[in-house]
Amino acid sequence: MARQLMWIIWPGFFMAIPAVGVVFSLFDPEDLHFFGSPVEISHMGVYTLGFLLIWAFGAGCSAMTCLLQRTPPEINRGIDGTPDS
């Protein structure tokens, strides 16, 4: 379980670093609008929240991979009477 958590959290973190670098090289936080009104947090705050948001999406992506890579026997185990492998 702890290892799966590593697989989920870590790749997202790793990719969030270049992603946040690229995004904020191209877009100035000054130009950002949130539901039509200018964002009223400091630049540092925008970068931080941007980083955390991208990280969260990355982790979500990894979590989905973890979920989908389980084999049918692993998913069915104990449900339809197949013996535990």
Next chain:
Amino acid sequence: MVDTVQPIHFHPKGPGDEQPLYEIRKKIYPRAVSGWFAGWRLTLVVATQLAFYGTAWLEWNGRQALLFDLVSRKFYIFGLVLWPQDFIYLTALLVISALSLFLFTAVAGRLWCGYACPQTVYTEIFMWIERVVEGDRVRRMRLDGELLSVRKLGLKAAKHGLWIALALWTGFTFVGYFTPIRQLAGEAATFSLGPWESFWVLFYGFATYGNAGWMREQVCKYMCPYARFQSAMFDPDTMVITYDRQRGEPRGGRGRHADARALGLGDCVDCGICVQVCPTGIDIRKGLQYECIGCAACVDGCNQVMKKMGYAPGLIRYSTENAVAKGWNFAQMVRRMLRPRVLIYTVILAVVILAAGAALLVRVPLKVDVIRDRASLAREVDDGQIENLYRLQVVNTEEIAHRFNISVSGSDDLKHLKIISESQPIEIGPVSARSIMVRVRAEPEHDRSGSERIFFTVKAADDEKHMLRETLSVTEKSVFFIPGHGR
């Protein structure tokens, strides 16, 4: 061949002199080792950390020498100031880093992991603190086995206290590369750090403490992508930590002055030192494994034993698959370093470095963006002339002020082309940008309509006080619109 590791006696003095050997448990207690490679590891730990903790405090031109100023979106790298428009150099740096990694992985394996990776470096420092507080490997294992006592609690508290202090300092230094560190130090001293800065100091500090104090080799084994694709970069001529099986086997214990050959034994005395010193807890004698971070601790450990036994060093050494199999000497092995793979990596790397360096060298510290005024396309003024409106974004990326003249040129179809703007030359302060509105007037030839290409040239008009630079000139193209007759 014996697979299990068994203790042997180096100095068979008596039954009480047995060297205990512990099985590898879940928690790894690496034994400290000294030797040539350990010396290099220590050197690199000190060098990288002096650079990391120290560089943030260096000054240049009255500002922090290395500062990635996220708030004003400028990167100060000693004499260089990079703007978001210079993104390409950052990309080049990433490409150079990746290619360098491929190159020296192909040549000598995971040098990065063993010597320079922050994970290794901080683990080394944290283990050093642990050794100072709790004692050597045997004492640490004994302490962890003890019931909780005042002494144990004190030692653990001291260790974690030192770890946390170092981790917080590391986090603080990290943030100091993004927010001027002297200002940050002042805020930290009065407990008035901003919320985001506090978050990053704690976050980075926590990551350091967790990774170097608790997770250690698990980061390399389960989290690092580099370890997983190392096999793609290795070939039989890559230098890796290798156990010389032919020389070592059959392994087994023997007396110090025993004739190994007479006993039918190889040079491996099966002392298990190579396993004890391994930070990832593997047995290198089983061959190259993905867990091996190439730190060469086992090389140092084994060489010490070989010396005690009076054998030649290098039973475990940096070598290549081919060299071990074919019994090559060092020179023969090194000659294979110049193989196509390595040469190709070197050439590509050299080209990228030269290109990026050249681009950086001829880079004009002046940027101009021409934006046509969207509100009014074009209008006719008094004497039949057409007027277009433009906004020029002029960025002076140098750390000295400059004065600039703006001029306009175009095709011969546009007569009396002239520019109307605020009084020139226009002064722009050091490392700053200005938006300048200009009007361009022209009289179109043959009464034609449509778009004509025009060029704006922004040129430094500095006097001696402003340090004249002949080369400081940028030309940007734009379009001059001439409305049709239906206007």
